[in-house]
Amino acid sequence: EPEVTQTPSHQVTQMGQEVILRCVPISNHLYFYWYRQILGQKVEFLVSFYNNEISEKSEIFDDQFSVERPDGSNFTLKIRSTKLEDSAMYFCASSEAPTPLHFGNGTRLTVT
Amino acid sequence: SQQGEEDPQALSIQEGENATMNCSYKTSINNLQWYRQNSGRGLVHLILIRSNEREKHSGRLRVTLDTSKKSSSLLITASRAADTASYFCATESTSGTYKYIFGTGTRLKVLA
Secondary structure (H helix, E strand, O other), X not given: OOOOEEEOOEEEEOOOOOEEEEEEOOOOOOEEEEEEXXXXXXXXXXXXXXXXXXXXXXXXXXXXXXXXXXOOOOEEEEEOOOOHHHOEEEEEEEEOOOOOOEEOOOEEEEEO | OOOOEEEOXXXXXXXXXXXXXXXXXXXXXXXXXXXXXXXXXXEEEEEEXXXXXXXXXXXXXXXXXXXXXXXXXXXXXXOOHHHOEEEEEEEEEOOOOOOEEEOOOEEEEEEO
């Protein structure tokens, strides 16, 4: 069964550094999402992406964050100048129709 | 905030018993979905119920939706140890575009 793939599984970075989290969505999917989850708690919406542009973004998704679909297969989340509070699990999801969402297994980001 | 709130936050039952989880939300919705998350993994879609539906079944899952009370329940019948996971509801606002807001989750533990 096709699945969403996220790399790396764990990323450690120093405060102030930039990180890029990578996702390969399911190939025929058109809608893409990023979520984050802090310490196994609530799952927070960051951004949705459709037709090569952002559809919705949350208050969390400020100028520090950006998304890109650099080619036909990858979907990336860039976090500039990371802060300690950015430490979380970041989940990518994709869908053929707007729903249901298919999630990857996440990237654990640790900012030290 | 549209965010759903599940209750209870944690639930521990014996194998074979039924597990009921509730979700409340705040805004008008197009649909409500339930997802499951095993520890350290991504979320997996379980079932979707539309705003004009009141009840839906899928295998051992039964979902109800009461739009007048802005609440939903997920019933897992004849629970198994493998059902141990966190369960989240997710809502799509009528005003949002491709924005699915997850609740705080219920951690279910099924004891063998």
